[in-house]
Amino acid sequence: MTPLRTGIVGAGVMGMAHAAAISELGEFELAGLCDVDHEKVEAAAAKIGVPAFTDHTELVRADRLDAVLIATPHYFHPTVVEHAFANGVHVMCEKPIAVHVRDAQRMIDAHAGSGVQFGVMFQMRTNPLFRTVHELVASGALGELQRTSWIITNWYRPQAYYDMGGWRGTWKGEGGGVLINQCPHQLDLMQWICGMPVRVRAHCRLGARHDIEVEDDVT
Ligand SMILES: NC(=O)c1ccc[n+]([C@@H]2O[C@H](COP(=O)([O-])OP(=O)(O)OC[C@H]3O[C@@H](n4cnc5c(N)ncnc54)[C@H](O)[C@@H]3O)[C@@H](O)[C@H]2O)c1
Structure with missing residues (x-):
């Protein structure tokens, strides 16, 4: 090749x-x-x-x-x-x-x-853990999903991360915070495994845990 x-x-x-x-x-x-x-x-x-x-x-x-x-x-x-x-x-x-x-x-x-x-x-899709969960759900072995809960806390970034480069954690440079940077992996996995939502309700907090202007806490 x-x-x-x-x-x-x-x-x-x-x-x-x-x-x-x-x-x-x-x-x-x-x-x-x-x-x-x-x-x-x-x-x-x-x-x-x-x-x-x-x-x-x-x-x-x-x-x-x-x-x-x-x-x-x-x-x-x-x-x-x-x-x-x-x-x-x-x-x-x-x-x-x-x-x-x-x-x-x-x-x-x-x-x-x-x-x-x-x-x-979206490299998380290659992770054997998520591939297995995807296959399990897609195979129907769990039956029809009624409700899912997806909580991520281990993608936390310390203040040093935001201080590393001028564009991070700013509206002008990054266009958002955790929702636009770390969450896309989780949102991708969740819809890949569980399907697309019918309706979404969300709230974000801006600079709740860091000295940044964008959102760093999303539910
Ligand atoms: N897939 C993942 O898990 C993952 C992890 C971290 C970052 N990312 C993504 O990777 C991208 C880069 O993040 P990073 O952490 O490497 O940032 P970084 O700041 O370390 O590197 C970005 C580089 O791009 C250069 N640059 C800026 N504008 C440019 C342009 N117009 N043309 C050429 N170079 C330009 C900067 O000088 C800098 O060296 C972002 O989209 C980020 O969300 C993905």
């Missing part, structure tokens, strides 16, 4: 974790790294021996790319994804797909007919 030539946009925590994972998989060939932070991307790319870019359009244009993995802060996902589709490049985008529903819908519409693959990173 010819390895998939893959570029990574966003050389931060997740981008570099993906770079390390990709380098261990024979199915992929890391073709380049892109980050708006020039020094960061030059250093990271030099370490793994791939070209560095500061503009995602140059990464896509520079060499025959098959796929791009997007690990930028949320607001940049739509632009990078849509540019990749327009250039016939497969996309794996970090969650959340976008901050605004209208952006997400535009991305889904742009994907239709593009002829490339589009995935959003």
